[in-house]
Amino acid sequence: MRGKKVPGSTTDQRLLDSRGSADWVHTDPWRVMRIQSEFVTGFGALAELGPAVSVFGSARTRPDDPTYELGTRLGAALVAAGYAVITGGGPGAMEAANRGALDAGGTSVGLGIELPFEAGLNEYVDLGVNFRYFFARKTMFVKYASGFIVLPGGFGTLDELFEAVTLVQTQKVTSFPIVLLGTGYWGGLLDWLRATARTVGTVNEADLALLTLTDDVEEAVAAIVAADGSARGGLRGVPRPEDPLP
Template identity: 75%
Template sequence: MTDPGTNDRGHDRMQGPVVTRRSQVDEGGSTTDQRLLDSRGPTDWVHTDPWRVLRIQAEFVEGFGALAELGPAIAVFGSARTPVDHPFYAIGEEAGRKLAEAGFAVITGGGPGAMEAANKGACQAGGVSVGLGIELPFESGLNQWVDKGINFRYFFARKTMFVKYSQGFVVLPGGLGTLDELFEALTLVQTQKVTSFPIVLVGTAYWSGLVGWLRDTAMAEGKINPSDLDMFVVTDDIDEAVALMVASKEAP
């Protein structure tokens, strides 16, 4: 009987950088080249994790390539469910327009509602209107006001593009997706993963409950520091929001 600790070279098998021995060896397995060049057999490989890694890599390459020369940009977040006749749709348009006039590209999730409004404002002002879409079962493509758009399969690849190519966030009223982006930004600022990153919440009535909970519950119980509440500004004034973005860009 062979000692399991013995290096039995007769049972070694190299699969790229992976070595298998003893019971882990697939005696009847084909080589990687054989599977690549063989047109027969099942197509399950396109759904395997190693193939997904290549898709993920491709999303990063496409995103970096498309946005590398974008210039100063601000991400505008908000609900896809904001109706066209809602006051916050008009506020989204105003935000997109004034950010474009201040020399920023405007990046949104590319969807309808508040995102569409910001893209529309930027586009009509002659600015660069960017949409970073996501593959979802209940949304269909990028809105018509996106000048440069990328559709992503993976949320984390898309989030990287928002953070890497945005110099600040303007956050309009929204739901879980908006909150996800907001708290990711706050976490990155808190942990000093990003620097000089202004975050402005637009809509004091909408955000007051969340801010109150952060102050009266999370901070009161020692879960966050008082300084964490200084990481964002709440306002109803788009001019103030834009001025904060400009000041951050011009800061030494």
């Protein structure tokens, strides 16, 4: 560059100059870097997690709700089967599953999301990652889990549920069990899928078979173990405390 094309400042000078507009941090090219950083952070935090199960459920579940107690039992049962527990890290049913896992001496993971009405991770998370972007967070739920167990929940839970079913249906993931825990809550949804969606041909019986419905925590965990094969009361190949040493 010569003449008028020579810039009046150097690249280093512009980098180190703290003055001027900060609008650039909200531009799309910079967002790409933020998205990349979320994937790097998530992969780094969870890479050595080991077998895990993602548990979904409503943030609005109160501690005196039977679903909360169900969630704590589920968290403990998953730990007993050799799994870490991954949730969205929020309150309600997510907190219950984290609490059950932590109290049982297991690894309790929370993948939080930036929301205007939810503040921070619940106190029972001992490994947490916060995300700005739902799609980056959802990738972690699937990548590091051996399956999903879904407690009663609202739109967010339904979103996570049907995204998981779609990934299995389209063979984007394999051997990925999805368990709905709570027949009274989820039964109507499955009835609609059978009576309406299957009748008009938008889903078929094989699609419906991707979902397991139960009220029993042990049955829910057994469905994960049966499909996974990597944990059964302890990691395969790793002796449990009660096992004799080789």
